[in-house]
Amino acid sequence: MPKLKTHRGAAKRFKVTGSGRIKRKKAKLRHMLTSKSKKLKRGLRKRSMVSDVDTPAVLTMLRKS
Numbered sequence: 001m002p003k004l005k006t007h008r009g010a011a012k013r014f015k016v017t018g019s020g021r022i023k024r025k026k027a028k029l030r031h032m033l034t035s036k037s038k039k040l041k042r043g044l045r046k047r048s049m050v051s052d053v054d055t056p057a058v059l060t061m062l063r064k065s
Contacts (some may be wrong), residue, residue, distance in 0.1 A: 004063055005063075006061070006062060006063050007061035007062070010058060010061035010062055011061075011062060013025070014050065014058055014061075014062065016059075016062065016064060021049050021050070021055070022049065022050040022055055022058050022059070023047045023048070023049060023050075024047065024048055024049070024050050025047060025048075026043075026044045026045075026046065026047075026048050027044075028044060029041065029044040029045070
């Protein structure tokens with residue numbers, strides 16, 4: 001049986017922490033930034049965690065049990 005391939009798009013967007021949780025980047029920081037406040041843009045720079053409901057799907061794409 002051949003090995004299953006990692007979803008390359010997911011591999012570039014998600015990182016698994018040591019405890020097994022998944023880090024992701026926040027959205028809405030690509031364009032139309034002049035209409036957004038400094039406080040909002042500063043908060044969007046921080047990393048966030050994938051929700052517990054979506055974690056199994058992301059782990060499947062990353063091929064980590």
